[in-house]
Amino acid sequence: MIETEGxxxxxxxxxxxxxxxxxxxxxxxxxxxxxxxxxxxxxGKTTTLRMLSTILQPTAGRARVCGHDVxxxxxxxxxxxGFLSTSTALYGRASGLEVLRYFGSLYGLSGAKxxxxxxxxxxxxxxxxxxxxxxxxxxxxxxxxxxxxRTILHDPPVLFFDEPTAGLDVVxxxxxxxxxxxxxxxxxxxxxxxxxxxxxxxxxxxxxxxHGGKICxxxxxxELKSQANSESFEKAFLHHVGYQREVxx
Amino acid sequence: xxxxxxxxxxxxxxxxxDRRILMSSFVLPIFVMYMMTQLFAFIGNTLGNEKxxxxxxxxxxSLEPLVASLKAVPKNDVTVVASLDEGKKALEEGKxxxxxxxxxxxxxxxxxxxxxxxxxxDSNTSSLALRKVETWAQASNQAAxxxxxxxxxxxxxxxxxxxxxxxxxxxTKGAGDSILVSLLPYMLILFVFSGGLSIASDLVAGEKERGxxxxxxxxxxxxxQIALGKFFSxxxxxxATALVSIGALLILGLTNPMTKKVMFPDSLGITPVTLISLxxxxxxxxxxxxxxxxxxxxxxxxxREAQTLLGLMNVxxxxxxxxxxxxxxxxxxxxxWVSFAPVLNGAVSLRETMLGNFNPVGTVLxxxxxxxxxxxxxxxxxxxxxxxTVLAKS
Numbered sequence: 001m002i003e004t005e006g007x008x009x010x011x012x013x014x015x016x017x018x019x020x021x022x023x024x025x026x027x028x029x030x031x032x033x034x035x036x037x038x039x040x041x042x043x044g045k046t047t048t049l050r051m052l053s054t055i056l057q058p059t060a061g062r063a064r065v066c067g068h069d070v071x072x073x074x075x076x077x078x079x080x081x082g083f084l085s086t087s088t089a090l091y092g093r094a095s096g097l098e099v100l101r102y103f104g105s106l107y108g109l110s111g112a113k114x115x116x117x118x119x120x121x122x123x124x125x126x127x128x129x130x131x132x133x134x135x136x137x138x139x140x141x142x143x144x145x146x147x148x149x150r151t152i153l154h155d156p157p158v159l160f161f162d163e164p165t166a167g168l169d170v171v172x173x174x175x176x177x178x179x180x181x182x183x184x185x186x187x188x189x190x191x192x193x194x195x196x197x198x199x200x201x202x203x204x205x206x207x208x209x210x211h212g213g214k215i216c217x218x219x220x221x222x223e224l225k226s227q228a229n230s231e232s233f234e235k236a237f238l239h240h241v242g243y244q245r246e247v248x249x
Numbered sequence: 250x251x252x253x254x255x256x257x258x259x260x261x262x263x264x265x266x267d268r269r270i271l272m273s274s275f276v277l278p279i280f281v282m283y284m285m286t287q288l289f290a291f292i293g294n295t296l297g298n299e300k301x302x303x304x305x306x307x308x309x310x311s312l313e314p315l316v317a318s319l320k321a322v323p324k325n326d327v328t329v330v331a332s333l334d335e336g337k338k339a340l341e342e343g344k345x346x347x348x349x350x351x352x353x354x355x356x357x358x359x360x361x362x363x364x365x366x367x368x369x370x371d372s373n374t375s376s377l378a379l380r381k382v383e384t385w386a387q388a389s390n391q392a393a394x395x396x397x398x399x400x401x402x403x404x405x406x407x408x409x410x411x412x413x414x415x416x417x418x419x420x421t422k423g424a425g426d427s428i429l430v431s432l433l434p435y436m437l438i439l440f441v442f443s444g445g446l447s448i449a450s451d452l453v454a455g456e457k458e459r460g461x462x463x464x465x466x467x468x469x470x471x472x473x474q475i476a477l478g479k480f481f482s483x484x485x486x487x488x489a490t491a492l493v494s495i496g497a498l499l500i501l502g503l504t505n506p507m508t509k510k511v512m513f514p515d516s517l518g519i520t521p522v523t524l525i526s527l528x529x530x531x532x533x534x535x536x537x538x539x540x541x542x543x544x545x546x547x548x549x550x551x552x553r554e555a556q557t558l559l560g561l562m563n564v565x566x567x568x569x570x571x572x573x574x575x576x577x578x579x580x581x582x583x584x585x586w587v588s589f590a591p592v593l594n595g596a597v598s599l600r601e602t603m604l605g606n607f608n609p610v611g612t613v614l615x616x617x618x619x620x621x622x623x624x625x626x627x628x629x630x631x632x633x634x635x636x637x638t639v640l641a642k643s
Binding site for chain 2: 049
């Protein structure tokens, strides 16, 4: 469903310096699988997901989503993607229902099919109470539920979640995590980017630890713990990213 | 429904829900038009009720007949003062608009009377009073000359061997000096530009800042459709603002008799063909403005940067638009190069057409050049939309 091969991205900053954000990332995600991309801030997780969702162009390697190359066949790749992060916002002066209808139409849904999908996501995410309210007037949790509805409205086979719980309260985070668990049951291929270890342990079938733009370890949670010879996944993560305590008190 | 139409309708709906945008695009122009028509009505009333001209003269027994003749001129308010100092004080205080220092002389021997006229060039009313006194002196001299010529049996024409009789050949007599013809091209340009100004920063830079652009770009819609949808919404808003402003000007101006008299000339050179050309010129300018505003919004990393860029553009647009008001004083309006000067070309075309000097070649060149520039700016915008830099934030 999702394949990357030597995927890389180099940015040129304002001083014309080359900044390697992603370097030779290779992985594969199958349907019904949640693949975790774990890394500290600036490790290259978001850049990888942005390349997979075609809004950034890779400078090396290639990637395919549902068989469509993200560079040469971007529109078809995008049609199969649902993308959710805390940075993807909603239109404040539109109601939740209007936002959903708008994106449904942009993804090619219309008529009875669109109404059917709208009914499904409204029911599924319990949006009845506030679907006609302007998004600016919604609480953070309500906004995130509308965002989730927008992500799955066109029933994409591939879902990308980029730190979807960042800045959310415990209850809203729980809603998001439960939703991601359900997508696995629905047979979706999911890439889940996070730096919160308990979330990765709870959700991911396999994870890749990304550091300095490179994948430094890949496997199941248990495999990574075993490789690091650690009972704690957090410690295993630190081991894989080469963390060393610099200050001894 | 095509994605372009979806993007267009969504943008229009969102903008129409924004009170800030509604205020700046529609309410403010109507208010400005109301204020302007009221101001012109006030000026018209003031000019219509011409006040008496306060003329102070120093006492002179020998020139009393001259003073009497000055008093006989309608709307002259002549005051005789005892001394020059008293007169100068009245001039300084603004009570007198002009002060005439009359000498004492013997009428039997004097060949010419020299009268010193004190006035204040800083004051328009004082300068006007001086002109009135000069006109009176000219008429008095002409009358004296006629009497002298008659006494030697010569006709009055002897003193005027060359006589000029003006014959106005303008297609729209008096329209060239009308406030409407001077102001309308400037205001149209201003309102078409400012109509888009209020929403341009929000369209792309605002979406970048709020994070909604990313969501939109992840959809399978072609980037050109997104860019065009936003461009057409910008264009619609610009035209709507211009239409509301001009509509308000016409309604407010024509319903007030004084404003109608002051602002609107008796005749304009507008025929169905020239009306279509006016609309097309405005449309081409609106397309040009919308395309550069969209480009600026894409170029900016956030709303603030977009507003700064658009503010600078506003200044660049205002200068040629303001210069267009002075075109009547220059001979450039028929120059070939004007058709290729953005903004100025539209202003010239609008003004000349309203004056009945419709120039089909110049108008077609103006429209074509504006559309070519709009196409180029739009191409740049689409290119940026297709590039990942469109998402660059500060």
